[in-house]
Structures are given as structure tokens and as C-alpha cells.
Amino acid sequence: MRSHHVTVGPIAMVVVLGTLVPGTAAAQSGPADYRMLDTAKTSTLQKELQAAADSGYRLVSGQGSWVLSAILERMTEDVQPVDYLLLATSKSGTMQKEMDSASAQGYRFAGVLGIGPQVILAMQRTKGVTARTHSQRLLATSRIETMEKELLAHAAKGFRFVGQTVFEGFLGPEYVAILERPGE
Numbered sequence: 001m002r003s004h005h006v007t008v009g010p011i012a013m014v015v016v017l018g019t020l021v022p023g024t025a026a027a028q029s030g031p032a033d034y035r036m037l038d039t040a041k042t043s044t045l046q047k048e049l050q051a052a053a054d055s056g057y058r059l060v061s062g063q064g065s066w067v068l069s070a071i072l073e074r075m076t077e078d079v080q081p082v083d084y085l086l087l088a089t090s091k092s093g094t095m096q097k098e099m100d101s102a103s104a105q106g107y108r109f110a111g112v113l114g115i116g117p118q119v120i121l122a123m124q125r126t127k128g129v130t131a132r133t134h135s136q137r138l139l140a141t142s143r144i145e146t147m148e149k150e151l152l153a154h155a156a157k158g159f160r161f162v163g164q165t166v167f168e169g170f171l172g173p174e175y176v177a178i179l180e181r182p183g184e
Contacts, residue, residue: 032074038069049084053084062111085123103123107123117168138176
């Protein structure tokens with residue numbers, strides 16, 4: 001496991017955060033403090049991610065790569081303690097089941113941390129919260145043209161788009177939109 005600790009000055013922080021999390025850069029004061037994690041094993045990343053969270057770091061949104069990695073930022077304000085859970089699978093149907101199980105334990109989608117033979121998703125919950133707060137849905141299609149219709153149908157049911165990824169299947173790519181809604 002390689003862990004890298006990087007401190008970035010205010011100018012670079014605005015450029016990086018402005019592209020990853022619109023509006024976040026203006027709320028920060030002082031230099032941003034980042035930690036980079038990357039590994040070949042999901043279980044190792046799970047341990048390192050939780051250790052970083054326990055030290056005040058949180059996943060930066062907008063991630064998703066072909067390697068198993070995570071970019072975290074130390075929060076400058078007091079933040080509630082969180083638990084992270086990584087889900088890894090090569091099939092969208094299996095990921096939906098794993099997300100349902102995690103959601104029943106209080107987790108919500110936090111980001112895509114790896115794309116390749118397996119897709120690795122990060123789920124997050126406030127420490128101590130073990131009841132469902134949100135429902136997650138994966139919309140998967142091999143035809144990108146059908147995604148808009150499916151997104152609109154689920155939006156009418158109260159779901160909102162929170163992420164996307166691609167599963168590489170035997171017959172080609174399967175495009176996946178990740179949705180959530182409060183409750184249920």
C-alpha cells in the first residue's frame with residue numbers, strides 16, 4: 001500500500017477543488033491537506049481508508065479511475081466521524097444487491113474508486129448510524145441511448161443521480177448510473 005501525504009497551496013487548491021467539487025474551494029481557508037491512497041487489494045484500501053477517515057480525512061468527490069485509488073482531503077471544520085465500506089464486483093446485478101445490503105446498514109454512495117476487471121464503489125455512513133437513510137439504484141444498460149429514459153423514470157420516483165461507472169462485460173461495456181433517494 002502506498003500512502004502519500006500532500007499539502008497544496010491556495011492557488012493549486014482552487015484549481016483542483018474547483019474542477020472536482022464546484023463551490024468547495026471558496027469555503028476552504030488555508031492550504032488544503034490531501035492524502036493519496038492506492039493499492040492492489042480492496043481489503044488493504046478499506047483499512048487505510050477507514051484509518052484516514054478516523055484522522056479527519058474524507059473522500060473527495062469526482063473520483064473514478066482504472067486503478068484502485070482514493071484521494072482524501074482533511075476537513076478543516078469539525079466533522080462527524082464516518083465509516084467507509086468498499087464494495088467490489090464485476091457484475092452490476094451483484095453490485096445492486098451489495099448496495100441494497102449496505103444501504104440497509106445506513107451506508108450511502110460516496111464514490112467510484114476503481115474501474116477495471118472489478119468496479120469498486122465506496123459507501124459512507126455517519127458512525128453509529130446503522131439504519132437505512134437512503135435507497136440506492138443502479139441503472140445498467142449496454143445502450144447509452146436508453147439511459148436518459150431510465151433516469152427520467154427514476155427521477156419521477158424521487159431518485160437523483162449521484163455517480164456513474166462502466167462494467168466491462170463479456171459482450172461489451174455496460175454503462176451504469178448510480179441513483180439514490182432518502183428513506184425506504
